[in-house]
Amino acid sequence: xxxxxxxxxxxxxxxxxxxxxxxxxxxxxxxxxxxxxxxxxxxxxxxxxxxxxxxxxxxxxxxxxxxxxxxxxxxxxxxxxxxxxxxxxxxxxxxxxxxxxxxxxxxxxxxxxxxxxxxxxxxxxxxxxxxxxxxxxxxxxxxxxxxxxxxxxxxxxxxxxxxxxxxxxxxxxxxxxxxxxxxxxxxxxxxxxxxxxxxxxxxxxxxxxxxxxxxxxxxxxxxxxxxxxxxxxxxxxxxxxxxxxxxxxxxxxxxxxxxxxxxxxxxxxxxxxxxxxxxxxxxxxxxxxxxxxxxxx
Amino acid sequence: xxxxxxxxxxxxxxxxxxxxxxxxxxxxxxxxxxxxxxxxxxxxxxxxxxxxxxxxxxxxxxxxxxxxxxxxxxxxxxxxxxxxxxxxxxxxxxxxxxxxxxxxxxxxxxxxxxxxxxxxxxxxxxxxxxxxxxxxxxxxxxxxxxxxxxxxxxxxxxxxxxxxxxxxxxxxxxxxxxxxxxxxxxxxxxxxxxxxxxxxxxxxxxxxxxxxxxxxxxxxxxxxxxxxxxxxxxxxxxxxxxxxxxxxxxxxxxxxxxxxxxxxxxxxxxxxxxxxxxxxxxxxxxxxxxxxxxxxx
DNA sequence: CAAAGTCCTGAATCATATG
DNA sequence: ACATATGATTCAGGACTTT
Numbered sequence: 001x002x003x004x005x006x007x008x009x010x011x012x013x014x015x016x017x018x019x020x021x022x023x024x025x026x027x028x029x030x031x032x033x034x035x036x037x038x039x040x041x042x043x044x045x046x047x048x049x050x051x052x053x054x055x056x057x058x059x060x061x062x063x064x065x066x067x068x069x070x071x072x073x074x075x076x077x078x079x080x081x082x083x084x085x086x087x088x089x090x091x092x093x094x095x096x097x098x099x100x101x102x103x104x105x106x107x108x109x110x111x112x113x114x115x116x117x118x119x120x121x122x123x124x125x126x127x128x129x130x131x132x133x134x135x136x137x138x139x140x141x142x143x144x145x146x147x148x149x150x151x152x153x154x155x156x157x158x159x160x161x162x163x164x165x166x167x168x169x170x171x172x173x174x175x176x177x178x179x180x181x182x183x184x185x186x187x188x189x190x191x192x193x194x195x196x197x198x199x200x201x202x203x204x205x206x207x208x209x210x211x212x213x214x215x216x217x218x219x220x221x222x223x224x225x226x227x228x229x230x231x232x233x234x235x236x237x238x239x240x241x242x243x244x245x246x247x248x249x250x251x252x253x254x255x256x257x258x259x260x261x262x263x264x265x266x267x268x269x270x271x272x273x274x275x276x277x278x279x280x281x282x283x284x285x286x287x288x289x290x291x292x293x294x295x296x297x
Numbered sequence: 298x299x300x301x302x303x304x305x306x307x308x309x310x311x312x313x314x315x316x317x318x319x320x321x322x323x324x325x326x327x328x329x330x331x332x333x334x335x336x337x338x339x340x341x342x343x344x345x346x347x348x349x350x351x352x353x354x355x356x357x358x359x360x361x362x363x364x365x366x367x368x369x370x371x372x373x374x375x376x377x378x379x380x381x382x383x384x385x386x387x388x389x390x391x392x393x394x395x396x397x398x399x400x401x402x403x404x405x406x407x408x409x410x411x412x413x414x415x416x417x418x419x420x421x422x423x424x425x426x427x428x429x430x431x432x433x434x435x436x437x438x439x440x441x442x443x444x445x446x447x448x449x450x451x452x453x454x455x456x457x458x459x460x461x462x463x464x465x466x467x468x469x470x471x472x473x474x475x476x477x478x479x480x481x482x483x484x485x486x487x488x489x490x491x492x493x494x495x496x497x498x499x500x501x502x503x504x505x506x507x508x509x510x511x512x513x514x515x516x517x518x519x520x521x522x523x524x525x526x527x528x529x530x531x532x533x534x535x536x537x538x539x540x541x542x543x544x545x546x547x548x549x550x551x552x553x554x555x556x557x558x559x560x561x562x563x564x565x566x567x568x569x570x571x572x573x574x575x576x577x578x579x580x581x582x583x584x585x586x587x588x589x590x591x592x593x594x
Numbered sequence: 595c596a597a598a599g600t601c602c603t604g605a606a607t608c609a610t611a612t613g
Numbered sequence: 614a615c616a617t618a619t620g621a622t623t624c625a626g627g628a629c630t631t632t
Contacts, residue, residue: 067605068605068607069607070605070606070607071607072605072606072607073606073607073608075617075618077606077608078619078620078621079602079603079622079623080620080621080622080623081601081602083601083602083603085603085604085606086603086604086605087605087606087607088605088606093605098436098437126605127445127605127606127607128432128442128444128445128470128607129442129605129606129607131429131432131445132428132429132430132431132432132433132435132436132470133429133432133433133436134429135425135428135429135430135432135433136429136430136432136433136434137433138429139395139429139430140395145425145426146460146461146462147425147461147462147464148424148425148428148464148466148468149462150447150449150466150500152447152449152500153604154625154626155604155624155625155626155627156496156498156604156624156625157603157604157605157606157623157624157625158496158604158622158623158624158625159496159497159606159608159622159623160608160621160622160623160624161606161608161609161621161622161623162483162485162497162608162621162622162623163443163481163483163485163608163609164443164444164471164483164607164608165443165444165446165471165488165492165497165498165499165536166492166496166497166498166499166623166624167444167445167499167605167606167607168496168498168499168500169445169447169499169500170605171445171468173425173429174461174462184460186459186460186461188459188460191462195462195463199453199455199456199463199465200456200459200462200463201453201462201463201465202462202463202464202465202466203447203449203465203466203500207625207626208603208604208625208626209604210603210604210625210626210627211626211627211628212627214604222603222604225604225605226605239462441607442607443607476607479609479610480609495624495625496623496624496625
């Protein structure tokens with residue numbers, strides 16, 4: 001598989017194919033969506049209110065990369081070289097307190113549960129800052145956890161202050177919507193290939209998203225502070241979905257889930273609020289031919 | 298360091314040194330403990346009620362290996378007492394529901410928080426079945442998580458059914474009792490040695506507790522279903538405690554925490570209810586000389 | 595052109611001292 | 614109890630520069 005954006009123009013070029021405009025639809029224009037409205041589309045709109053407009057039981061796979069609520073201090077951490085650590089200080093990661101965060105979590109999980117097909121599975125990713133809250137809320141909602149999967153970063157940011165272990169992992173929770181679900185998709189052979197060709201183990205060694213794959217603006221600054229690696233998304237999709245499946249991501253960011261879904265012959269529905277990210281997704285999807293996105297060129 | 302029990306007699310020999318009797322004290326004999334009562338002792342008694350008798354702020358390090366609430370079907374339930382010693386329903390991993398489990402968790406965590414010295418840290422281990430519940434409850438109680446540490450088993454039980462990933466991990470939560478805590482113990486150099494000599498990473502590759510280290514009865518049956526490897530306990534103690542520290546374990550099982558604590562020149566306080574495990578601990582501690590356990594021989 | 599060296603940065607729950 | 618200012622500290626990997 002080719003590396004991201006190898007075949008796309010630089011981001012500062014303003015001219016784009018017209019058909020890419022059709023990739024994003026305005027959620028505000030709809031009271032309810034039907035599947036045809038949103039098939040292989042990114043819906044522009046706020047996460048929760050847009051999810052509520054979705055029809056029930058349409059997704060084969062749900063992927064959610066929510067805010068982690070890192071609770072970082074507003075001040076930047078300086079390195080001895082003078083450069084600063086760009087912690088996440090986006091407004092979307094700010095919550096009043098745990099109760100506020102929990103409430104948000106509960107709401108999007110409820111909607112995800114409704115949107116999932118009966119045999120669908122869901123992946124949620126976070127760090128220790130919030131994964132436990134998410135996991136407990138999932139269990140309380142009746143989700144049945146199939147696995148924790150550990151994303152073991154080969155090149156984590158070191159903890160140079162030496163007061164705790166270097167945090168080299170993020171945790172993914174993989175679950176079905178109910179304990180009684182039978183027949184969810186799991187591609188066993190693919191899982192073996194993915195996890196070091198061994199037993200199909202729940203630890204995945206994958207580097208951070210850096211280099212050419214990392215989407216950057218005209219100034220060379222990263223567009224999204226937490227862009228997920230394509231390799232991670234590939235493993236998720238290859239191990240737990242089939243060709244033609246609908247993959248739903250209500251917090252798309254730079255759209256890695258839909259991008260990889262499409263590369264792997266799946267379909268997607270994504271939601272994203274931020275205009276800057278939406279613009280980036282359009283650029284990114286220039287990789288595809290119109291017919292691959294069910295758009296008439 | 299020598300392997301466990303290399304210098305002890307086989308478990309089927311009934312004659313033990315008398316001084317080992319003093320290793321276990323009866324919790325029921327006390328209304329309140331003072332530190333001298335319980336210094337390098339195993340307290341025989343039920344976990345919660347015994348914890349409540351403990352003085353506040355005495356532990357430098359708390360290690361808790363609680364029931365995981367695996368929710369296995371009844372016939373596969375793990376028996377705390379092995380063969381039915383008494384008719385009482387003393388099964389180890391049975392809880393009515395999540396609320397029941399959460400209530401138990403909340404109670405022992407509250408007590409642990411009280412027993413911890415102001416700069417103490419706490420380790421709790423579990424699998425995905427319950428770690429998220431534990432983690433959220435910890436956060437709600439004000440514990441401040443320092444790290445998730447992943448115990449990555451080199452020889453996990455393979456998953457033959459092919460419906461999910463082979464679960465090769467357990468998760469440890471490492472935390473201080475409050476966000477404001479300053480000056481907890483973290484032996485940085487030791488952490489580097491522990492985690493592949495590199496960054497001091499939060500992923501530890503350790504085999505399951507098997508072979509000679511695994512404690513077995515006269516019939517060769519394992520005594521405890523989830524005995525933790527010594528290597529795991531060594532890493533915990535070496536990375537986050539100092540010589541002479543008091544390490545507290547309210548659910549001792551076969552006493553690995555205290556055993557390794559003592560080997561590494563720390564002190565311990567342990568609580569264990571089950572007479573069979575207490576007997577095993579006595580055997581195990583025959584490894585030491587009386588003066589190492591502050592007992593007059 | 596290859597090899598070696600420099601610089602930058604990645605979801606980060608920092609530590610200590612002073613007011 | 615707060616807030617604010619300043620100090621000490623790290624590795625892998627990619628981009629870029631120099632030899």
